[in-house]
Amino acid sequence: MEYPSKLIENAVEEIAKLPGIGRKTALRLALHLLKQEKEDIRDLSEALVRLREETRYCDQCFNISDATTCAICAGTKRDRSVICVVEDTRDVMAIENTSQYFGLYHVLGGVISPIEGVGPSDLTIEPLVQRILNKEENIEEVILALPATMEGDTTAFYISKKLKDLEVKITSIARGVPVGGELEYTDEITLGRSIMNRQKL
Amino acid sequence: MEYPSKLIENAVEEIAKLPGIGRKTALRLALHLLKQEKEDIRDLSEALVRLREETRYCDQCFNISDATTCAICAGTKRDRSVICVVEDTRDVMAIENTSQYFGLYHVLGGVISPIEGVGPSDLTIEPLVQRILNKEENIEEVILALPATMEGDTTAFYISKKLKDLEVKITSIARGVPVGGELEYTDEITLGRSIMNRQKL
Numbered sequence: 001m002e003y004p005s006k007l008i009e010n011a012v013e014e015i016a017k018l019p020g021i022g023r024k025t026a027l028r029l030a031l032h033l034l035k036q037e038k039e040d041i042r043d044l045s046e047a048l049v050r051l052r053e054e055t056r057y058c059d060q061c062f063n064i065s066d067a068t069t070c071a072i073c074a075g076t077k078r079d080r081s082v083i084c085v086v087e088d089t090r091d092v093m094a095i096e097n098t099s100q101y102f103g104l105y106h107v108l109g110g111v112i113s114p115i116e117g118v119g120p121s122d123l124t125i126e127p128l129v130q131r132i133l134n135k136e137e138n139i140e141e142v143i144l145a146l147p148a149t150m151e152g153d154t155t156a157f158y159i160s161k162k163l164k165d166l167e168v169k170i171t172s173i174a175r176g177v178p179v180g181g182e183l184e185y186t187d188e189i190t191l192g193r194s195i196m197n198r199q200k201l
Numbered sequence: 202m203e204y205p206s207k208l209i210e211n212a213v214e215e216i217a218k219l220p221g222i223g224r225k226t227a228l229r230l231a232l233h234l235l236k237q238e239k240e241d242i243r244d245l246s247e248a249l250v251r252l253r254e255e256t257r258y259c260d261q262c263f264n265i266s267d268a269t270t271c272a273i274c275a276g277t278k279r280d281r282s283v284i285c286v287v288e289d290t291r292d293v294m295a296i297e298n299t300s301q302y303f304g305l306y307h308v309l310g311g312v313i314s315p316i317e318g319v320g321p322s323d324l325t326i327e328p329l330v331q332r333i334l335n336k337e338e339n340i341e342e343v344i345l346a347l348p349a350t351m352e353g354d355t356t357a358f359y360i361s362k363k364l365k366d367l368e369v370k371i372t373s374i375a376r377g378v379p380v381g382g383e384l385e386y387t388d389e390i391t392l393g394r395s396i397m398n399r400q401k402l
Contacts (some may be wrong), residue, residue: 002297004265004272004290011252014245019233025221031289032220033253034265041253044215045246051212052234052242064205064235071205088232089205096203 062107062124064089072105079103081140085128085159087111087147095145111151112158120158132168141169148175263308263325265290273306280304282341286329286360288312288348312352313359321359333369342370349376
């Protein structure tokens with residue numbers, strides 16, 4: 001495709017690097033930006049640069065944080081004996097939104113994926129082991145809340161192997177038919193697992 | 202939704218201002234950016250700012266351009282007696298891609314839309330009239346290639362009224378069943394118009 005100017009070509013190339021955004025959408029976004037106030041574009045661009053350059057991570061759970069220790073880890077009303085292990089910040093936000101969990105978190109920063117070149121050493125698994133080994137922290141249970149994908153399962157398996165000799169209970173969030181879900185529209189694997197893992201009423 | 206840091210909240214707010222991007226997608230994009238190299242984010246952000254601050258428009262057709270006059274208007278092999286009127290740059294690119302049109306263009310910068318607060322004076326309609334009045338340019342035909350929407354039709358009607366007393370032929374691109382389109386899947390209005398505007402073989 002031939003662009004009318006170098007500037008727009010360059011902007012489209014940069015925007016199209018974002019995941020899920022193709023060249024057509026990138027061009028639409030670029031033309032939208034052209035119609036906005038200069039100040040708005042400067043605000044957007046500054047927000048992106050500051051996000052990347054100034055974002056800090058909690059020194060305990062590795063969640064994104066404004067301070068050295070995040071609000072959850074620093075919270076006085078949290079149950080400090082349970083750690084919920086998640087893939088990224090979005091999962092922390094989703095679980096916090098349920099208002100059903102009051103323990104701590106540990107953000108891995110991804111899941112093991114040989115295809116994408118992510119190995120165990122790219123994740124915060126070693127610091128997790130250290131948190132559990134640290135007797136002062138007194139962790140009693142680790143809940144694995146990882147995605148129900150091949151990569152998520154691999155990561156859960158790797159972590160449970162790493163932790164199995166430590167004095168800590170390891171659990172995983174329940175898999176089954178979603179609340180409000182019809183049995184006939186549930187895929188076979190989920191339905192099969194939900195029967196295998198049936199619970200006493 | 203509560204964000205883990207001010208920086209990410211700010212970035213999500215700014216990204217979510219883009220058309221078609223909600224908060225969930227904005228958060229996904231922000232977390233993606235956090236994993237990229239600092240330099241890549243600076244490149245993206247600079248491309249956006251430069252796009253907005255340095256983009257120029259052709260002084261003849263108002264298309265986006267690197268120079269005072271765009272490559273098409275400055276081209277020596279174009280048919281300078283025909284002007285094709287379009288909504289924006291994307292339409293110029295789409296028509297150029299067909300390799301079927303060799304005339305000039307005129308980019309309106311939008312279509313008349315009372316709902317979005319776009320009136321005739323927000324568009325480059327007056328400069329279009331001036332181009333046709335300018336006897337040196339010697340324009341013989343104006344092709345209206347506007348979207349087949351209420352706004353596009355309104356704009357076409359407004360322009361044709363403005364030009365009707367000038368010595369210039371006004372045409373519109375053909376509307377009908379798309380090439381390769383099945384009659385039974387074509388909507389009634391398009392099919393009805395395609396019968397009304399039938400052409401001699």
